[in-house]
Amino acid sequence: MTAAIQAENLVKIYSKSAKSAEKKALEGLSLTIPKGSMFALLGPNGAGKSTFINILAGLARKTSGRVVIDGLDIDADRIESKRRVGIVPQEINIDPFFTPREALEMHAGLYGVPEKKRRTDEILAALGLSDKANAYARSLSGGMRRRLMVAKALVHTPPILILDEPTAGVDVELRQQLWAYVRELNRGGTTVVLTTHYLEEAEELCDTVAIINKGALVALDSVPNLLAKVQHKTLVVQLTEPIAALPEVLLAEGFTLDAKGLKASLSYDPAVKPMDGILRVLSSAALPFRDMSIAAPSLEDVFLAVTKS
Ligand SMILES: Nc1ncnc2c1ncn2[C@@H]1O[C@H](COP(=O)(O)OP(=O)(O)O)[C@@H](O)[C@H]1O
Numbered sequence: 001m002t003a004a005i006q007a008e009n010l011v012k013i014y015s016k017s018a019k020s021a022e023k024k025a026l027e028g029l030s031l032t033i034p035k036g037s038m039f040a041l042l043g044p045n046g047a048g049k050s051t052f053i054n055i056l057a058g059l060a061r062k063t064s065g066r067v068v069i070d071g072l073d074i075d076a077d078r079i080e081s082k083r084r085v086g087i088v089p090q091e092i093n094i095d096p097f098f099t100p101r102e103a104l105e106m107h108a109g110l111y112g113v114p115e116k117k118r119r120t121d122e123i124l125a126a127l128g129l130s131d132k133a134n135a136y137a138r139s140l141s142g143g144m145r146r147r148l149m150v151a152k153a154l155v156h157t158p159p160i161l162i163l164d165e166p167t168a169g170v171d172v173e174l175r176q177q178l179w180a181y182v183r184e185l186n187r188g189g190t191t192v193v194l195t196t197h198y199l200e201e202a203e204e205l206c207d208t209v210a211i212i213n214k215g216a217l218v219a220l221d222s223v224p225n226l227l228a229k230v231q232h233k234t235l236v237v238q239l240t241e242p243i244a245a246l247p248e249v250l251l252a253e254g255f256t257l258d259a260k261g262l263k264a265s266l267s268y269d270p271a272v273k274p275m276d277g278i279l280r281v282l283s284s285a286a287l288p289f290r291d292m293s294i295a296a297p298s299l300e301d302v303f304l305a306v307t308k309s
């Protein structure tokens with residue numbers, strides 16, 4: 001397995017400024033992102049995700065440690081390693097006085113893409129911006145600006161595409177479109193790395209997930225393996241009529257009641273507490289209920305479990 005991105009012992013300390021105290025944002029992060037993967041980088045706000053990505057993009061300088069992009073050390077091969085990635089930063093920054101077409105052409109020029117190799121129209125079409133190709137960027141909606149940012153990251157056909165919270169504040173339909181396109185790029189061989197705080201999104205889209213917290217890696221695995229780490233399931237019993245309080249036997253079993261008094265829930269580990277025992281306790285309570293459901297753990301449970309401390 002070749003690595004698209006390899007970070008070893010990465011440390012980033014933002015020095016003290018007039019506005020903020022010294023801040024250690026990355027505390028020895030080591031992480032390997034496999035080539036061709038669809039990789040999610042998750043972590044609570046302030047975990048260091050953007051700092052990591054900005055170092056990859058050459059927008060922030062690492063304090064120490066080593067980063068290799070597509071086989072190129074970012075210190076030894078600054079320029080070439082940067083060309084291997086297309087980065088969509090968290091903050092939208094587009095020049096309001098350029099049209100999308102001009103912005104892409106200019107960006108391609110910056111990367112030294114020869115005119116006959118430019119894919120401006122193809123990229124505009126892929127991101128649904130053809131209609132707006134010649135409109136000033138200041139007239140674009142927030143979602144269109146976000147797509148223009150993605151378009152800009154693609155002009156030099158990078159083998160690695162990195163998106164930092166690309167769907168924050170983007171409406172659902174657009175999000176689906178964007179993901180469809182990103183998936184297609186991934187199928188074509190592009191390694192895709194994204195940060196998101198929509199955990200369902202990572203669960204649905206990505207094959208591998210890294211969770212970082214306080215500047216360090218706390219989990220790295222495939223989605224099924226991560227889910228297997230969280231054993232507990234949730235049983236929800238829908239009562240026929242609202243009740244004021246749960247019977248003592250159910251409280252003792254660990255059930256809780258929702259605010260409306262209509263749902264009794266139990267978080268349980270099937271390995272420790274098999275369902276047949278729970279059902280016996282439930283029927284001994286003789287509480288009329290009309291339905292029940294069991295929810296498997298989600299990536300959110302994993303996330304909460306590993307970022308608790
Ligand atoms: N330019 C900066 N100067 C000082 N501190 C910063 C700067 N950028 C980020 N930080 C701090 O570094 C930590 C990590 O931030 P960031 O990488 O943006 O996290 P995330 O993207 O995971 O939310 C936070 O505590 C943040 O306040």
Ligand SMILES: [Mg+2]
Pocket residue numbers: 049050051090164
């Ligand atoms: Mg961020």
